[in-house]
Amino acid sequence: MQSIATDPLTTGQTAVRVTNLAKAYGDHVVLRDVSLEVAPGTVTALIGPSGAGKSTLLRCMNLLERPDRGQIEICSHRIDASKAISAKALAPLRRSAGMVFQHFNLFPHMTVLRNISLPQQRILGRSREEADTKSMELLARMGLADKAKQYPSRCSGGQQQRIAIARALALGPEVMLFDEPTSALDPEVGVEVLEVMKELAADGMTMIVVTHEMGFAENVSDTLVVMADGGIIEQGDPQRIMRDPQHERTRRFLRAVLER
Amino acid sequence: MNTIFQDILDYGPALLGGLRISLALTGLSLLFGTILALVFALGITSRNKAFRWTSTFFVEIGRGAPALVLLQLMYYGLPNADITLSSFTSATLALTWTASAYMAEYIRGGLAAVPGGEIEGAQALGMSQQDTLRYVTIPQGIRIALPALMGFAVLLFQATSLAYSVAVPELMSQAYSAGSSSFNYLSLFIIAGAIYAAISIPATWLSVGVEKHLAKHL
Amino acid sequence: MELLKAIALGLPMTLLVTAVALGIGSIVALPLLAGLRSGKTAVRFLTRAIIDLLRGIPPVVWLFLLFYGISAGSFRLSAFGAGVIGLGVVAGAYLTEIFRGALGGIKAGQWEASEALGLDRFTMWSKVIGPQGLRVAIPGFTTYAIGLLKDSSIVSTIGVAEIVYLTQQSARTSGQGITVYFIAAAVYIMLSMPIGMLSRNLDIKMRKAVAR
Ligand SMILES: Nc1ncnc2c1ncn2[C@@H]1O[C@H](COP(=O)(O)OP(=O)(O)OP(=O)(O)O)[C@@H](O)[C@H]1O
Ligand SMILES: [Mg+2]
Numbered sequence: 001m002q003s004i005a006t007d008p009l010t011t012g013q014t015a016v017r018v019t020n021l022a023k024a025y026g027d028h029v030v031l032r033d034v035s036l037e038v039a040p041g042t043v044t045a046l047i048g049p050s051g052a053g054k055s056t057l058l059r060c061m062n063l064l065e066r067p068d069r070g071q072i073e074i075c076s077h078r079i080d081a082s083k084a085i086s087a088k089a090l091a092p093l094r095r096s097a098g099m100v101f102q103h104f105n106l107f108p109h110m111t112v113l114r115n116i117s118l119p120q121q122r123i124l125g126r127s128r129e130e131a132d133t134k135s136m137e138l139l140a141r142m143g144l145a146d147k148a149k150q151y152p153s154r155c156s157g158g159q160q161q162r163i164a165i166a167r168a169l170a171l172g173p174e175v176m177l178f179d180e181p182t183s184a185l186d187p188e189v190g191v192e193v194l195e196v197m198k199e200l201a202a203d204g205m206t207m208i209v210v211t212h213e214m215g216f217a218e219n220v221s222d223t224l225v226v227m228a229d230g231g232i233i234e235q236g237d238p239q240r241i242m243r244d245p246q247h248e249r250t251r252r253f254l255r256a257v258l259e260r
Numbered sequence: 261m262n263t264i265f266q267d268i269l270d271y272g273p274a275l276l277g278g279l280r281i282s283l284a285l286t287g288l289s290l291l292f293g294t295i296l297a298l299v300f301a302l303g304i305t306s307r308n309k310a311f312r313w314t315s316t317f318f319v320e321i322g323r324g325a326p327a328l329v330l331l332q333l334m335y336y337g338l339p340n341a342d343i344t345l346s347s348f349t350s351a352t353l354a355l356t357w358t359a360s361a362y363m364a365e366y367i368r369g370g371l372a373a374v375p376g377g378e379i380e381g382a383q384a385l386g387m388s389q390q391d392t393l394r395y396v397t398i399p400q401g402i403r404i405a406l407p408a409l410m411g412f413a414v415l416l417f418q419a420t421s422l423a424y425s426v427a428v429p430e431l432m433s434q435a436y437s438a439g440s441s442s443f444n445y446l447s448l449f450i451i452a453g454a455i456y457a458a459i460s461i462p463a464t465w466l467s468v469g470v471e472k473h474l475a476k477h478l
Numbered sequence: 479m480e481l482l483k484a485i486a487l488g489l490p491m492t493l494l495v496t497a498v499a500l501g502i503g504s505i506v507a508l509p510l511l512a513g514l515r516s517g518k519t520a521v522r523f524l525t526r527a528i529i530d531l532l533r534g535i536p537p538v539v540w541l542f543l544l545f546y547g548i549s550a551g552s553f554r555l556s557a558f559g560a561g562v563i564g565l566g567v568v569a570g571a572y573l574t575e576i577f578r579g580a581l582g583g584i585k586a587g588q589w590e591a592s593e594a595l596g597l598d599r600f601t602m603w604s605k606v607i608g609p610q611g612l613r614v615a616i617p618g619f620t621t622y623a624i625g626l627l628k629d630s631s632i633v634s635t636i637g638v639a640e641i642v643y644l645t646q647q648s649a650r651t652s653g654q655g656i657t658v659y660f661i662a663a664a665v666y667i668m669l670s671m672p673i674g675m676l677s678r679n680l681d682i683k684m685r686k687a688v689a690r
Contacts, residue, residue, distance in 0.1 A: 064380055087388065094386035105381030109399050118395055119385045164381075171385060324667035326628035328635075328642055329659055336646065337655030418536035425635055432538060439546065446547030449539055457534035464534070 014073070015040040015175050015206040016061065021070030021081070023056055030056045031067070032230045038175075038223070041204040045217035045238065048227035049253050054210045057227070058177050061208070062097045063090060075174045095123060098168030102180040104160045106152040106167070112139070113148040116167045123171060131170075138166040142196060158189035162196055169200075176200065178209040194220075214257055218242050226250045264447045271438040271448065278434030279455055281348070285430060286417045288352050293359030293416075294409075298398075300364035301371060315364070322361020327419050330354040335426035351423040359416050363409055370405030371397055403474060410467035414460050421456070431455060481658050484648040485665060488641035492669075495562055495630040495640060500623055502566025507573040514578055532571035538632050540564035545636045561633035565626065572622055580615035581607070616680060624670045631666075641665060 016038040023031040030053045038044050046054050059065040060081075061072055067081040077093040079085055106115050116135035120126045126134070139145045142162040144155075152160050161181055168176060178197070182190035194213065198220055201207055211217055217224055217238055224238035228249045234241060245251045296318075303315025322330070334350035345353070374397050382392040402409075424432040435452035439445035513525030532540075545560035555563070584607060592602040634643035645662040649655040 062384055064384055091386055091388070094384065099384035101377060101381065101384075103377050105375075105377040105384075107378055107381070107396055107400070109403055119382075119387060122388075122391045122395070123386050168385065320667065321663055324628075324670060325663035326631040326642065326666060328631045329645070329662050329666070332642070332646060332649070333656065333659035333663075336649050337659045340653055340655040421536040421538045422632070422635075424538070432536070432542075435539075436542065446543065449543040449547050453535040453539045453543065456536055456539060457531055460534040461530050464530070 013039055015042075015075055016208065017071075017073040018057075018061065019071040019073075021057070021060055021067050021072070023053075023060060023065065023067045030230050031060065033070070034227075034230070034232055036225065036232065036235075038206060038208060040174075040206050042222040043201045043207045043209065043220055044223045044225055045221035046208060046210045046225050046227060047212070047214075047217055047253070047257075048233075049249075049256075052227040053230040054227050055179050058099075058179050058208065058210055061177060062094050062099055064099075091123075095171055096174045098171060098173030098176045100161070100164050100168055100176065100178045100181050102183050104152075104157075104164040104184075106160055106164055108152055111149055111151055112144070112155065112163050115152065115163060116170050119167065120170050134170055135166070138170055139163075142166050156189060157185045158192040161185065161193045165193075165196060165200075175206045175208065178207065178211070180210050180212065182211070182213060212257065214242075214254075226253070228253070263444055264450060267438070267442060267444065267447045268451060270442070271434070271451075274434045274438060275431060275451060275455065278429060278431035281428065282417065282420045282423075282430040282432075285348070285351055285355060285420045285423060285428065286413070289355035289359045290413055290416060292352075292356040293363055296356065296360035297363035297367055300360060301367040304364065304368060305371075318357065319361045319364050322357045322359075323365065327354065327358045328422050328425065330357050331422055331426050347423070347427040351420075351426055351428045354426075355416065355419060355423070358419070359412070362412055366405045366408040366412065367401060369408075370403070371401035373404045374400045406474065407467050407471035410470060411464065414463045414467065417463070418456060418460060481648055481652060481654065482661055485641055485645050485658065485661055488639060488644040489665070489669075491638060491640035492627070492630055495558070495565065495633055495638065496623070496627045498562040499565035499569055499630065500626060502562060503569025503573050503626075506567055506570025507577055510570060510574040511577050511581075514574065515581075529571045529574055532568050537565060537568050537629060538635060540568060541632060541636055557633065557636045557638045560636060561630075561638050565629060565633070569622070569626055573619070576618040576622060577611065577615055579618065580611045583614045584610050620673060620676075624673055627669055627673070628666055 014037050016036070018034060018036040021031055021034045022029075034053075034057060036044075036057075046058070048054055056065055060067045060070075061074065063072070063079065063085065066085075070081050072079045072081065072093070074093055075096045077089075077096055079089055079093060106112075107118075110118065113132060113135055116138065117128065117131035120131035120134060121128060124131075136145060136148060139148055142165070144159055144162060144166075147155055147159060147163070152163065155163065165176075165181075181197070182193050185193065190213070194216055197207070197209070197216070201220055209216070209221065219238075221238050223235060224241045225232055226234040226241065226245075226247070226249075233247045234245065234250050241250065242254065245254055300315040300319050303311045304319060306312045306315070331351060331354040334345060334354045335347060338345060338350070378396055378400060379392060382396045387395070420428075420430055421432040423430050424436065427433070431452055435448045436445075439448040442448065510525055510529060513521050514529075516522050516525070541560055541564040544555055544564050545557060548555055548560075588606055588610065589602075592606050597606065630640065631642040634640060634646065637643070641662055645658050649658045652658060
């Protein structure tokens with residue numbers, strides 16, 4: 001199988017660097033000076049209890065959420081949150097970070113093919129033919145070529161999520177951000193999506209994945225990051241953390257998750 | 261009953277001629293109204309003050325004043341400012357105003373109801389604000405507003421009957437003049453009513469059907 | 479100022495026509511609502527046909543039909559009578575839909591609980607379903623009432639001396655058509671505001687009463 005991912009970054013050793021990121025909703029502090037580095041071609045799993053700030057961190061990385069302070073650097077595109085952010089600086093950052101949501105967020109009024117092709121035409125300036133060719137290639141890889149002319153509402157959740165992944169990949173991102181991509185799916189359907197993600201990882205895509213799938217976190221990720229109360233409390237080798245968590249909060253969280 | 265059939269034979273062509281004008285009035289004010297409505301819908305939520313105020317001005321008057329007032333304003337009022345329009349033109353202008361104001365509200369509601377996730381999806385892909393609006397928010401918002409817009413189109417068709425008061429020779433005024441020459445208003449208004457109903461009722465069913473269809477597929 | 483006075487003279491008539499038509503409409507809506515909820519298919523079908531017909535024909539046609547079309551011997555409806563009856567029955571059809579929608583918004587559990595408790599139909603409607611349905615219906619009812627306030631202007635076409643009728647007169651006599659029609663528009667807009675406010679207050683009160 002040909003590599004889906006674009007070449008890992010050759011310059012520098014970090015694909016993503018977040019420095020002292022802070023975010024509050026009114027008085028409610030959601031991220032307290034979070035710093036994180038992700039090496040190119042690695043998979044980072046982000047776990048932690050509900051409300052820990054995992055989604056917020058991920059959404060701040062491509063500025064769907066505006067952080068109050070801190071720096072974000074994705075593949076040499078750098079943004080300082082305490083300064084004004086121009087649309088011009090935002091575009092390349094978002095282009096290099098693909099995002100996959102819990103609820104897919106496909107465009108319901110467009111066919112599957114248009115969902116994947118339109119962003120390529122508008123953002124990369126590809127012609128419709130070029131874009132459609134690329135889209136069909138990705139759909140075929142996802143095993144969904146026959147769905148091209150359908151509307152998303154006619155596809156199962158697992159299929160919709162794979163379409164959403166294809167839509168993000170079509171723009172050639174250097175990093176993929178996943179926010180609980182399988183949480184809205186039945187377990188047997190979630191497997192289809194996890195398989196696609198595993199292949200993507202094997203191809204060397206840099207990935208940050210917020211997940212409750214402990215199997216994925218333990219076996220697929222290279223780094224495990226545990227968040228609680230708006231901060232990172234522990235990070236490192238997944239197997240080691242699972243076996244021997246250092247932090248009391250991690251222990252409690254793992255116990256609660258594994259009991260389910 | 262016999263008089264009704266006789267009246268249909270005698271005045272049918274005149275009434276149908278009137279209907280054609282009613283439909284033309286509906287079609288034109290829907291066409292111009294939709295375009296303006298989209299502009300106003302974006303206008304009332306715009307950050308540009310001048311744009312917001314003018315949009316709000318037209319929408320508030322268009323919705324707040326009876327269609328009859330706007331019709332007469334255009335036909336009896338404007339000549340005082342040395343603007344004299346034909347009755348058909350003034351009726352088209354007035355009904356366009358009313359239509360654009362109501363439809364602007366429906367469209368604004370539709371735009372606001374577009375799920376945030378879809379807009380975020382577009383943003384996360386890196387689509388510009390204009391592109392997000394053009395390819396995601398507006399088509400989706402109009403789709404959501406469509407049943408209400410179709411329902412309104414039926415009301416607008418009915419409202420063209422008010423253009424009778426500014427001398428547009430549409431269905432209602434044809435019925436009235438036929439009635440005054442046949443001395444049987446009852447039968448002519450029954451025929452006119454039946455014509456209005458024959459268009460309005462199926463059109464309403466259609467809008468309900470579209471609503472159900474869209475509810476299933478979104 | 480003179481112009482405003484001339485127009486304002488029509489205000490009581492506009493309000494009267496609106497209120498009477500709304501009253502007629504509310505009364506007409508009840509049997510129609512019952513008809514729509516009837517167990518007999520034929521009754522439901524007939525009711526639906528009546529509602530569709532009432533709504534499918536423009537109010538102006540109903541008014542003309544009643545005013546010019548109905549006469550028995552020397553009897554004719556007055557312009558006011560034809561106006562409020564015409565607007566009233568059409569309102570009845572629209573209000574039926576609003577009430578029906580409100581009843582649909584009441585959770586199935588409320589009907590089931592009433593039945594399980596063995597409440598008689600009167601208690602169920604007056605204490606359980608009615609108050610909840612009324613609250614849900616208020617926004618739709620108010621919107622319709624504001625719409626009717628504007629539609630009441632149609633009675634000017636058969637000669638009832640309300641706002642638009644007097645506006646038209648002073649437009650003709652004063653030669654200041656634009657001004658008078660804008661004044662009339664402003665009067666309607668200002669009239670709609672308190673009705674909207676009243677409904678919001680009522681809504682808050684009812685919400686409290688129901689929430690208890
Ligand atoms: N738009 C918002 N306004 C106010 N508070 C918010 C907003 N979004 C998130 N929060 C709060 O921020 C905190 C972190 O939310 P976040 O969604 O990042 O948590 P999470 O770790 O992703 O949790 P979960 O596992 O439930 O998805 C929560 O307490 C949440 O209530
Ligand atoms: Mg989350």
